Amino acid sequence: MILCANPKLQYLAHKDEIDGAIKKVLEGERYILGDEVTEFEKEFAAFTDTKTCIGVANGTDALHLALRAVGVCYGDEVITTAHTAVATASAIVLAGGIPVFADIEEEYYTIDPVKVREAITPKTKAIIAVHIYGQPCNMDALLSIAKEYQIPLIEDCAQAHGAEYKGKKIGSIGDVSCFSFYPTKNLGAIGDGGAVATNNDEIAQKVRALREYGWIGDKISYTIGFNSRLDELQAAVLRVKLKYLQEDTQKRRAIADDYNKQLTSAVDTPKVRDNCQHAYHLYVIQTKERDAFIETLKKADVFALIHYPVPVHLQEGFKSFAPKSGLPVTERIVHSIVSLPMYPELSFKEISYTCNIINN
Numbered sequence: 170m171i172l173c174a175n176p177k178l179q180y181l182a183h184k185d186e187i188d189g190a191i192k193k194v195l196e197g198e199r200y201i202l203g204d205e206v207t208e209f210e211k212e213f214a215a216f217t218d219t220k221t222c223i224g225v226a227n228g229t230d231a232l233h234l235a236l237r238a239v240g241v242c243y244g245d246e247v248i249t250t251a252h253t254a255v256a257t258a259s260a261i262v263l264a265g266g267i268p269v270f271a272d273i274e275e276e277y278y279t280i281d282p283v284k285v286r287e288a289i290t291p292k293t294k295a296i297i298a299v300h301i302y303g304q305p306c307n308m309d310a311l312l313s314i315a316k317e318y319q320i321p322l323i324e325d326c327a328q329a330h331g332a333e334y335k336g337k338k339i340g341s342i343g344d345v346s347c348f349s350f351y352p353t354k355n356l357g358a359i360g361d362g363g364a365v366a367t368n369n370d371e372i373a374q375k376v377r378a379l380r381e382y383g384w385i386g387d388k389i390s391y392t393i394g395f396n397s398r399l400d401e402l403q404a405a406v407l408r409v410k411l412k413y414l415q416e417d418t419q420k421r422r423a424i425a426d427d428y429n430k431q432l433t434s435a436v437d438t439p440k441v442r443d444n445c446q447h448a449y450h451l452y453v454i455q456t457k458e459r460d461a462f463i464e465t466l467k468k469a470d471v472f473a474l475i476h477y478p479v480p481v482h483l484q485e486g487f488k489s490f491a492p493k494s495g496l497p498v499t500e501r502i503v504h505s506i507v508s509l510p511m512y513p514e515l516s517f518k519e520i521s522y523t524c525n526i527i528n529n
């Protein structure tokens with residue numbers, strides 16, 4: 170059986186180290202906000218080329234707290250994409266904001282800077298660029314809009330650990346960036362986890378306070394905060410996996426290259442933005458006869474999935490935020506996209522097997 174993602178294989182690949190790290194936490198003195206979290210924060214900041222990293226409970230919280238830290242308040246508009254995990258939009262609403270959906274670039278699936286510019290109003294207080302599937306957004310264009318209108322740019326890097334834009338690490342380019350460590354992510358915990366990374370000391374201090382009751386060191390709330398802590402167990406496992414993240418990202422790229430070479434022109438393979446390094450959280454192709462495609466693969470024990478079948482603005486919970494003119498590209502591509510199996514432990518034999526079924 171070839172699954173679309175397979176975090177258990179990653180555990181098995183580093184079983185002794187992970188088991189040892191878990192045991193160390195169990196036998197240690199602190200289970201919440203101890204040395205493992207502190208060390209992970211330093212190591213992940215180094216990996217993302219940022220000054221500070223703050224571990225939080227999950228990727229949705231990372232976005233929620235980052236939005237509050239850049240000053241998003243009740244009724245403020247935040248521009249983002251509808252071709253994303255619904256969590257991106259949920260976080261905006263959690264912060265009291267209004268999600269304003271801009272359409273995506275057809276070739277790359279990422280937010281279209283032209284549409285972002287059109288969506289700006291005096292109420293716009295932030296832009297969230299989602300590096301969807303691991304593909305970097307057009308950061309030059311987004312940064313120039315953010316600078317022109319003095320709007321903070323937040324990177325949603327939940328799917329893009331290790332991706333690069335023009336030689337810069339994704340997560341180090343905007344004002345603040347947000348990561349998820351959901352088990353299937355490129356860097357996955359054994360439960361929920363997330364992080365905020367930034368070069369901005371003020372934002373870092375605010376996020377640190379917001380993640381724990383509004384405290385800054387002295388157990389006094391200087392603002393209304395939340396409980397969104399990364400726990401020691403998750404941090405310990407993440408520290409083990411982080412050591413292999415660069416190597417695992419290279420493996421994902423090699424798998425994508427192999428798919429690209431083997432798949433015939435019957436399907437559209439993913440394009441990579443110039444001068445960028447994709448992190449291939451997902452390897453997404455397009456095919457017209459999608460249901461038959463998925464069914465045929467399933468019969469051969471290969472599990473392809475659709476990320477994401479319904480754009481956020483067309484989902485029941487978010488339809489009040491749907492733009493009047495719709496999002497033509499977003500609404501079109503959801504009918505043909507399919508995610509093929511993608512994880513570092515996927516073998517070249519399994520890729521060939523999958524490609525043969527598709528090509529035939």
Ligand SMILES: Cc1ncc(COP(=O)(O)O)c(C=O)c1O
Pocket residue numbers: 227228229230253254256257299301325327328348349350351361362363
């Ligand atoms: C693009 C994107 N943003 C945000 C999130 C939210 O992360 P989490 O599930 O850790 O809350 C996810 C996870 O699915 C995601 O893929």
